[in-house]
Amino acid sequence: MNLEEVFSGTPVFTVPTLRERLETKKFSGNSDTNTERDEHE
């Protein structure tokens, strides 16, 4: 699949900072307690 047919512009790749990584908070899985971890951070 050629994604250049879907998107325009030039892609920018960077190594995420620690903060950006921690902001990806949602956690996969079936746990209510995992959901609460999201709220904690």
Next chain:
Amino acid sequence: MLKFSITRASLDSGSVEWTWTGHEWRHGASRIEPYEHPGICHEMITDGTAVAVISTERGRGTDAIPGRPPPVRLAPDAYRARLRAACHGALDWTAVELTPRTATVRAGAWAVAPLYLASDNGKLDGSWDLADLRGHCRAGALVDREVARVLRLQHRYTHDTLWEGVHRLTERSTASWTADGLALAYPPGAPHTEPRALRPGADVLDAYEQLLAQAITRRHFIADHSAVELSGGMDSANVAAGLTEPDRPDITAAAMLLDGEAREQQIRRRKEMISAFGIARDVCTDVMAHLPLNPAGRRANGQAVSPYDDPWTEAEEVMMRALTRAGMWWSFGGTGGDELTSLRDDERPPAGEVPTPGPWTGQRTLAVVDHINDGIAPSAVLYDSTLLAFACRTPQFMRNGLWPVSPLADPELIRFAEWLPRPWREHKALNRLRLVRLGLSPEAVHAPTPENFVHAMNAAMRRYVVPFLESMVREGSVLIDAGFVDGSGLAKTVDSEFLKGPHGEMDRTLFHIASTEIGLRGMSGVGE
């Protein structure tokens, strides 16, 4: 994918000494045991000096490697080329290479199966099942920052485990074991990308369907031995829709059924999805019958349960055994879906503050709260939270003879979703719009009543978890004795939880104190 125990003596002798016994390679006291599954390939190769075991997820159209012969002798160039190719595979892989002075263990970017490592007394032990390393787990040698992460729900993807000397080989990491000991090295941080504009007329849903189909069929699986965990959520529903093609009419669905007001809705929505997708059969487990810490479950009956296991491990065990009895070998699921459609840091409101430590927090935990992020892994190819979810659930699948497949964690889908403009990711619009296009009803696409485990966890807290915490205060505990949990503070917390009525909202975050304590007791030599 591998369990092994390597002695120093076997490193220094010839590669021809390794033999296949029927379920593992052996050389003296050393052993390497692959995970036997039709979706996983294993081989042992040698160039006459070095010997390597490569374990890989089996790609589509790839022949299974028949039998487990003694090391396949290759010319040095061919040996290096084979090892290099395996270490650049698109699916999950683990490689162990033994040379006269060094054992080197490498993990791929997927890290679906975790690998825990420990060494002492001239021996390197490794396993995807942490319980196999419990001889190395000492209650008197805990890693303070990792205990604090687990207790404070600030989980991090890292080489750390709760025990000193026991390490998790994180994605793309390399472990080297020499006469000087065991050393783990992180890889460089993996780049990610940011949203782009869509071309006029671009069909985003068509692109999503194609990439999801590619992610599903990238690996070998047999449809009538495959199940999909169809909870009713958007992620697993999209995986199920992609999995159930007309030429795959024999897919099985599985789920843990909720309780409370969402139960009837979940049953109704799943029934519609199962009918719409053409799923052949359904295996359901009633979560209320198998609550966390219930007396018949894994945690309460004395098994060595990893503190990293899923909070719902008791119910999952019942569900996985049912799938195995039904002849399932693969279990597809929606892990990675939350991350796929998550908003970026600059797309959401500022995060709230980390809450003030509860009264149960011990001095030893308080002393390291500023060191939670020390020593964590660099940016991963997948997302940290997906990798933590794998580490949390995969060993249980494997103990039950299953292999979990998470197409939504596929790196090409991640890149696609990172490029999507925000409206496609917000509130899982991508997944919902696809289900709308497939003709699902408004109720199936937007569940009016939230379907989650709050009701079940409240019940588990009242029946089992708070009484267990009370027993920790009364009878003593590893966490209290070590200073990570304050006994009098926990006693006050327990008292206030006991005062809550039968319909009161329990403090469900306290569950992790209990699961960590049980993990430490089962895995460690208490008091050592």
